[in-house]
Amino acid sequence: MLLERYLESLGAHAIAEALDLDAPRPALIRPTQDAKFGDFQINGAMPLAKELRKPPRELAQPIAAALTGIDAIERAEVAGPGFVNIHLSPAWVAERLTDALRDRDRDGVPAVEDVSKVIVDFSSPNIAKQMHVGHLRSTIIGDAIARILSFLGDDVVRDNHIGDWGTQFGLLIVGMREWGDEAALQADPIKELERVYKLASKRAGGEEDFAQRARDELAKLQASDPENLELWKHFVQVSRGSLDAVYAELDVSFDLWLGESAYHEALPGIVEDLLGKGIAREDEGAVCIFWSETDDAPKSLRKQKTPFIVRKKDGAFLYSTTDIATVQHRKRQLHADRALYVVDNRQSLHFKQLFAVMRLLDVDMELEHIGFGTVLGKDGKPLRTRDASGGVITLASLLEEAKERARQRIEEGIAEGRLRVLPEEIGEVARVVGIGAVKYADLRQNRLSDYQFDWDKMISFQGNAGPYLQYAYARCASIFAKGGLEMDAIAESASIRLDAPAEQTLGKHLLRFGDVVYQAGATSQPHLICEHIYELARAFNGFYAECPVLDADEPTRASRLGLTALSARQIRRGLGLVGIGVVDRM
């Protein structure tokens, strides 16, 4: 259930009843910051003080009285300047947890009532180039958001808007004819394409003839010349293999791969439309939208002197044009209600402009830029995408290093007798822990701020890091293994009760899960789920230290097994929602 939503409704009605108002008012329910204030507080009395001309505490008193006698609430009391503190009834909380324990499909989290069709546009690498660290955040943040929204019940379409139609293909076509090696292309496609691209781009810089040939080939490609089209398709196809390998490692998938090329034919029409409607005009040979001349543009854009260009003076189109065509397609063909663009903060101006154009075109769609900060090195400067010897640090090699570092720590742990991993499981555990550590280090932070990439912190495996959460899960699994019990069977039969303080603390954390997932979905902030799971793992570890499970007497034993099962499932589900896996032994 959604606890906060339920309490908000209780509180709103209590306010209306207690103060004799015709309609419910916002209860402004919030979790308390300190357990001594109870579990939740109603802040809604204070804003009413002015309107009703009474001191807030005098308003809070009858509200608290109106809440007594409700099953969920053990007691409600006035505190501070006019807060109403709510203490939940442990018995009621325990019943809700038992309900959640029975609900194996959704762990007690309801699905949304109004389903939206949401496009999540993320990752978006360029074809013919290696994915590097710069692609990491979009890929894993986008994946997490898509997972969260699908779990909540939205109709999510994951679209990889790959860069497969740029000027680089003219150079690649002439380059491959000159220096291409088909065997090398088959063996390691992107490596070969990059090698040739470098040669071609260098020669184009020095030789105008060569550069002209590249432009001619590009023009032929864009005019659907069969031979060039065939070559281009070949490049795209072999590149896909390398991309798929990285996505498989990250456990990331897509429903659509509609790259720039998919919209190529729509672009002239877009520009005609913009010109016809008087939104754009020609200037210095290019077709532009001038915000200073657009009355209903957002204020900050109107001060922008530089225009939004949709066609270059040489007649070629730009990514701005493609992006407009993409929104049109998503609206007209996919019937999407929303589109989320998981793209670096640095492109915020571009999206602000794009969204403003779509409003001028009367496209009724919720468009949102889900920005994120830069990945920094330990020195606080943007992480270098090249190593000391000048080679590109690819995403694939970074993930390899994560797995390797995890494997080392696991082997140390086994050698010291601290960890229990079967020899044949080491590879899989290193993968889950290593990749999970990289993802968690990123996702646990507010996506808007820059974040510091630090191997030592990530793989230190202490405190708030991915392995801590996975370890808590392994502890749960280990209890069932040791007891010779099936988690699912316990989930069917156990009744949860909350007696010991550590049980109550754990129980109250468990009950907040649904609220957290909803908020993470509504604000596109996966870190809220990470934070919750971390706090849950802490509460579970406290319970684990305090409360024996297998050695307890019935009915406490069954209840504690139920708490353990629900904790395990919530950790697994929560981590799963941000794309991180778990293992039973680590």
Add this chain to the structure above:
RNA sequence: GGACUCAUAGCUCAAUUGGAUAGAGCACCGGCCUACGGAGCCGGGGGUUGGAGGUUCGAGUCCUCCUGAGUCCGCCA
């Protein structure tokens, strides 16, 4: 020149979007292995939230100014 983002403990980050005495991890100090896994648990010190005004019952959060950092802005994506 214009626009946007940011500034919180020694370091890395939170703060449920305006709620009570600003919380975690790392690092530092001190406890806990005859209880299901010590990658763990319990406790301690550490803050004028960059500065100055303002808005109101109430500000890390909103507004103005200042200081400092970053990013983007005509034919790349």
